[in-house]
Amino acid sequence: ATTMASASSSSRLEALWEDHERCTRRIEELERRLDENAHRKRRRIANLLDEVPVHRRSHLRVFLTHNKNFTLCIEGKLLIGHLDHLSATLFDENAEAEGRSIHEDDDALARSSDRVPYRGKDQNEGDVPVEKVMFTHFFDKLHVNMQTVFQKPIVKEQLSPPKKTSRSKSKTKAIMDASSLKTSFAKEYTWTRDMTGDASAWFVKYTPSTPPEGQELHSVVSTVKLWPRPAHEKLFKPSDALATHLFPEHAPVPPKKKKGKKKSTEEEEEDIPLDNNIVIPPSLTMKEIIMALFHYIQEKNLPDADEPSVIVNDKVLTSLFQCDRMNFADVQQLLLTKQLVIDVTREPIVLTYIMTKDSSSPALGEAAPEHIPQVLSFDTDVYVEGVFHYRVRELLRRIKKREFEYTSCRTRARNILTAARANPDVVNRKIEDAVVGRGYTLEHVPVWLALAKSAPPNSEARAAAHMDAKICSLLDRLQHHTKAAKAAWDVVDACRGEQSK
Numbered sequence: 001a002t003t004m005a006s007a008s009s010s011s012r013l014e015a016l017w018e019d020h021e022r023c024t025r026r027i028e029e030l031e032r033r034l035d036e037n038a039h040r041k042r043r044r045i046a047n048l049l050d051e052v053p054v055h056r057r058s059h060l061r062v063f064l065t066h067n068k069n070f071t072l073c074i075e076g077k078l079l080i081g082h083l084d085h086l087s088a089t090l091f092d093e094n095a096e097a098e099g100r101s102i103h104e105d106d107d108a109l110a111r112s113s114d115r116v117p118y119r120g121k122d123q124n125e126g127d128v129p130v131e132k133v134m135f136t137h138f139f140d141k142l143h144v145n146m147q148t149v150f151q152k153p154i155v156k157e158q159l160s161p162p163k164k165t166s167r168s169k170s171k172t173k174a175i176m177d178a179s180s181l182k183t184s185f186a187k188e189y190t191w192t193r194d195m196t197g198d199a200s201a202w203f204v205k206y207t208p209s210t211p212p213e214g215q216e217l218h219s220v221v222s223t224v225k226l227w228p229r230p231a232h233e234k235l236f237k238p239s240d241a242l243a244t245h246l247f248p249e250h251a252p253v254p255p256k257k258k259k260g261k262k263k264s265t266e267e268e269e270e271d272i273p274l275d276n277n278i279v280i281p282p283s284l285t286m287k288e289i290i291m292a293l294f295h296y297i298q299e300k301n302l303p304d305a306d307e308p309s310v311i312v313n314d315k316v317l318t319s320l321f322q323c324d325r326m327n328f329a330d331v332q333q334l335l336l337t338k339q340l341v342i343d344v345t346r347e348p349i350v351l352t353y354i355m356t357k358d359s360s361s362p363a364l365g366e367a368a369p370e371h372i373p374q375v376l377s378f379d380t381d382v383y384v385e386g387v388f389h390y391r392v393r394e395l396l397r398r399i400k401k402r403e404f405e406y407t408s409c410r411t412r413a414r415n416i417l418t419a420a421r422a423n424p425d426v427v428n429r430k431i432e433d434a435v436v437g438r439g440y441t442l443e444h445v446p447v448w449l450a451l452a453k454s455a456p457p458n459s460e461a462r463a464a465a466h467m468d469a470k471i472c473s474l475l476d477r478l479q480h481h482t483k484a485a486k487a488a489w490d491v492v493d494a495c496r497g498e499q500s501k
Contacts, residue, residue, distance in 0.1 A: 013485055013489075045395070048388075048392065049389060052388055052389070054386065054389055055232045055383035055386065056384050058078055058080055058382055058383070058384045059079045059080070059382070060076050060077070060078055060138055060380055061077055061078075061378075062075070062076040063075050063076060063375055063377045064224070064375070065361040065373065065376075066355040066359075066361065066374075067361055067362070068357055068360040070220050070360075071203055071204065071205045071206065072146075072203070072204040072353070073201055074204070075135060075202075084386050129390060130385050131198070133198055133384065134198050134199060135199065135200050135201060136201075136202060137193060139227055139229060140192065140229050141192050142191040142202060142224070142225070142226060143190050143191075143225040144188070144224050144225075145189075145222070146188075146220060146222050147183045147185075147186045147220070147221045148184040148209040149181050149183050149184075149217075149219045149221055149272060150183070150217065151182075151218035152214065152215060152216075153215075183272060184208075185209070189204055204222075206222075208220055219274075219356045220354075221355075222353040222355060223351070224350070224352075225349070226348055226349040226351070227346065227349075228380065228381075234285075234286065235283035236283065236284055236289060236341040236343055237250065237283055237284070237342045237344045239340050239342060240252050241340070246292055246316075250284075274354065276351075276353055278349075278351055278352075278376070280378065281344050283344050286332060286341075289335065290331055290332060293331060297328070310326070310327055311325065311326050311327070312324070313325065313326065321338060321340075351378075358371050360373065360374075361374070361375075402460060405456055405459045405460065405461040406455075406461045408454075409451050409452075409454035409456075409461055409462075410451065412450075413431065413451045414427055414428065414431060416454065417447065427447075430444055430447045431451075441472060441476070442472060442473070442476040444472055445469050448465050448468045448469035448472060449466075451465040452466045452469065
């Protein structure tokens with residue numbers, strides 16, 4: 001009976017309080033680990049911003065077609081699409097499905113009229129969201145030159161298969177001779193990137209000139225020049241001397257000798273193009289050129305035995321750099337000063353496209369033509385801006401804004417409490433206790449309320465300050481009820497002691 005009385009008289013308050021303190025210590029340890037992880041992630045993000053390039057190199061496939069009305073269509077598509085945009089969209093959708101906010105809400109930054117506007121709203125540092133580029137904005141400029149080509153009418157008898165005689169051969173040669181073709185005046189079209197928004201294609205409408213008497217329409221010659229947007233690093237073309245020795249693929253091609261009599265200066269005219277042509281300026285980055293020189297130096301064993309950073313030039317390098325010895329660190333400067341590389345970053349892609357009615361493409365809804373439509377296509381390198389830097393900077397701005405919300409409200413709260421004739425030293429000490437996590441007594445409730453009042457509306461800082469004020473009140477009530485329960489248990493124990501006597 002005595003054992004049962006002592007067991008029933010034992011209070012559970014001390015065990016509950018120990019559980020509460022144990023849970024509090026676990027929460028503090030979790031907060032410490034989260035804080036360390038956040039600092040580690042921020043350092044990693046800062047390093048990635050410096051390591052990851054802003055643009056990625058991708059391939060764009062361009063197509064040139066035309067319809068029966070001689071409207072030129074220039075369109076294209078990335079061979080590898082905007083996968084980073086797709087990944088970011090899926091991430092945002094999953095976050096919204098889980099109830100997590102990814103982007104800032106402008107309404108959450110609104111302040112009441114009696115307060116100073118929140119500065120964090122204007123801390124975007126000029127960043128704009130990175131949009132997906134469809135096609136046209138991969139280029140800075142487009143220039144199209146169009147000319148109508150005329151020919152003499154072809155007699156139906158001439159269209160029959162020629163017989164194998166010397167006379168028929170000469171007649172066929174006369175029909176195919178480009179000297180018999182005449183051209184109209186050229187018409188030029190120019191587009192720049194700031195003229196229109198991004199689109200998936202260009203359409204150049206052209207009306208062929210009226211054929212002169214005794215002539216008929218042969219074709220329309222389109223000369224297209226495309227200036228891609230400049231890369232994040234300059235592109236260079238090796239000089240003829242450098243290309244001959246180290247870059248044979250970029251070496252100049254000797255011109256072909258034309259057979260026949262030479263034309264006089266007065267008779268020389270620009271040839272009329274009859275075939276499609278694509279001219280993409282060959283280019284290399286400075287890193288690729290220096291790496292090729294490095295491999296050449298290592299292969300020829302040219303580094304100095306005593307000073308590996310010094311190169312002992314052989315006959316090829318001596319003729320190029322005009323010196324017997326050079327420091328490898330000075331190679332880039334020597335390439336530029338000796339004009340061994342030519343900057344071709346702004347050189348355009350030149351296309352020649354011949355349009356005829358027999359090679360036109362059908363419009364939407366039209367039946368397929370009897371002939372095979374003509375398509376001129378090529379691949380070119382473009383630099384696509386990624387979303388990584390924008391999204392990371394947006395995340396860092398949100399963290400900065402969150403920290404600003406917490407720090408800015410402290411000064412305002414200090415002014416509010418001091419205006420209520422509170423001791424400034426006591427106010428500073430209580431605010432410091434609240435910041436470091438020691439301010440959870442009833443005396444700190446006004447401090448938490450002042451911090452909540454000073455924080456921006458709908459912000460995390462305001463919600464956290466209100467929550468901490470409620471926790472202070474609950475802890476005070478818990479302590480009061482604990483003392484009352486302990487006093488009641490003392491009365492119970494005393495009564496049971498008198499009863500046992």
